[in-house]
Amino acid sequence: MRKVSSREFKNRMGRYMRAVRKGQSLILADRGKVVVRVSPEEDPQATSNALHERLKELEAQGLIHLATKLFTKFRAVESRGKPASQMIIGDRQ
Numbered sequence: 001m002r003k004v005s006s007r008e009f010k011n012r013m014g015r016y017m018r019a020v021r022k023g024q025s026l027i028l029a030d031r032g033k034v035v036v037r038v039s040p041e042e043d044p045q046a047t048s049n050a051l052h053e054r055l056k057e058l059e060a061q062g063l064i065h066l067a068t069k070l071f072t073k074f075r076a077v078e079s080r081g082k083p084a085s086q087m088i089i090g091d092r093q
Contacts, residue, residue, distance in 0.1 A: 001024075001025045001026065001027055001037075002019075002024065002025075002026050003026075003027045003029055004016065004026050004027070004028055004029070005028075005029055005030070006028055006029065006035065009026070009028055020038055021040065023040050024040075025038065025039035026038045026039075
């Protein structure tokens with residue numbers, strides 16, 4: 001991992017972006033203090049699989065219950081009187 005100053009990164013951004021695209025990670029520093037790490041994007045499929053596995057573990061421990069079916073369409077409840085937005089505006093005055 002290469003440490004780069006913010007000024008150096010700004011002046012040669014194209015070069016550093018190509019390096020990140022090739023898989024290299026960078027640490028950006030401002031006045032010697034580390035500010036941020038720039039690294040290539042992770043594979044979204046791998047991230048999704050890791051999340052699904054973690055959710056399965058939590059379900060096995062009894063901490064969560066995963067959904068078994070999709071949500072149905074939402075139907076708004078009808079109400080009488082002023083809309084909530086108007087009541088909030090009235091309270092603010």
